[in-house]
Amino acid sequence: GQQLNQSPQSMFIQEGEDVSMNCTSSSIFNTWLWYKQDPGEGPVLLIALYKAGELTSNGRLTAQFGITRKDSFLNISASIPSDVGIYFCAAWDGSSNTGKLIFGQGTTLQVKP
Amino acid sequence: DAGVTQSPTHLIKTRGQQVTLRCSPKSGHDTVSWYQQALGQGPQFIFQYYEEEERQRGNFPDRFSGHQFPNYSSELNVNALLLGDSALYLCASSPDRGRGGELFFGEGSRLTVL
Numbered sequence: 001g002q003q004l005n006q007s008p009q010s011m012f013i014q015e016g017e018d019v020s021m022n023c024t025s026s027s028i029f030n031t032w033l034w035y036k037q038d039p040g041e042g043p044v045l046l047i048a049l050y051k052a053g054e055l056t057s058n059g060r061l062t063a064q065f066g067i068t069r070k071d072s073f074l075n076i077s078a079s080i081p082s083d084v085g086i087y088f089c090a091a092w093d094g095s096s097n098t099g100k101l102i103f104g105q106g107t108t109l110q111v112k113p
Numbered sequence: 114d115a116g117v118t119q120s121p122t123h124l125i126k127t128r129g130q131q132v133t134l135r136c137s138p139k140s141g142h143d144t145v146s147w148y149q150q151a152l153g154q155g156p157q158f159i160f161q162y163y164e165e166e167e168r169q170r171g172n173f174p175d176r177f178s179g180h181q182f183p184n185y186s187s188e189l190n191v192n193a194l195l196l197g198d199s200a201l202y203l204c205a206s207s208p209d210r211g212r213g214g215e216l217f218f219g220e221g222s223r224l225t226v227l
Contacts, residue, residue, distance in 0.1 A: 001172070004155075031214045042117070042203050042218030043156065050212070088155050092214035099146035099207055100169055101214050103155030 002027045006089050006104030013079055014112050021107045022073040023089030030094030032065050032072035033101070037086045046087075047074070079111050115140060117219035119204050125225045126194050134189045134222045138206030144168075145187040146216065147179060148203040156203055162187050163209055191224075199226045 006023045013019060023032070031050055035043035047058050049065035049072060056063055062075045072091075076083055089104040118137045126132050138145050144163045148156035158171035162181035181187045185206075191198055201223050205216035 006155075031212075033214045040220065042205075042220050043216075044218070045215060048212065048215055090155075090214060094213065095169075099144055099161040099205065099216060100158045100171070101156075101216065103157070105155050106153075 002091075002093065002102050004089055004091060004102055004104035006107055008107060009105065010108040010110070012110045012112065015079060015081060017079055019076040019079055019083070019109060020073060021087060021089075022071060023091075023104050024071040025091065025102075026070065027091075027093070028069045029091035029102075030069070031092040032063070033090045033092070034061075034063050034072070034074045035088045035090055035103075037088065037106075039085075043088060076109075079109075081111050081113055084109060084111050117204055117206050117217050119202075119219035119222050121222055122220065123223045123225075125227060127227050128194055128196060130194050130226075131190065131192045132194060132224060134191075134202050134204075134224075135186065136188070136204030136206075136219060137186045138204075139217045142206035142208050142211075142217070143185050144207050144209045144211075145181060145185065146205045146207070147187070147189050148205060148218075149173070150201040150203055150221070152200070159189070194226045196226050199224060 034046045037043045047063040054065040086106045090101040146161040147159040150156040160170040165181045201221040
């Protein structure tokens, strides 16, 4: 079935450093999304990408929809302690059901002050 | 504006029992999706409800069932609980004509099966 491979699995960085994580699949998707989940919370949408090649920013976050429609990456610049959490890539295949997402395994980010 | 609310937040059950989890969607949303998130994993789609009907289902057995009420709130029922059903159950809402994948999640219901 459809599967997303997210890497790295975890990162431990110094405050102020830039972070990069990515997500790949053997399947084509129409939409790529990045969610963040804090402990005890549900995932929160950070960025959504709708066109192959699209590059979108949200503050210090930048994400790109791969040109092959099979991958996406997320960059965080100048990390701060509140960036700590689990980041999930997710993808939607464009079927009529807009709620069925495939999620990656997550990247756990820890930031050392 | 209340977001997605779920209840209960935590519960403990024993094998073979049944459980019901509840979800109220964000104001203005009419579609509710349920996800299961095992420890250390990403969420997995269980099913979605729209207009009080199950619209699509993921790879989950019939022990998992649901319901949507006229006010768009929803319930997830799991029968004959197994140890492997221990997980965080997330409810997500969206407007039916919203952009694909833009879901609003609740904080989840943490189910432990002993």
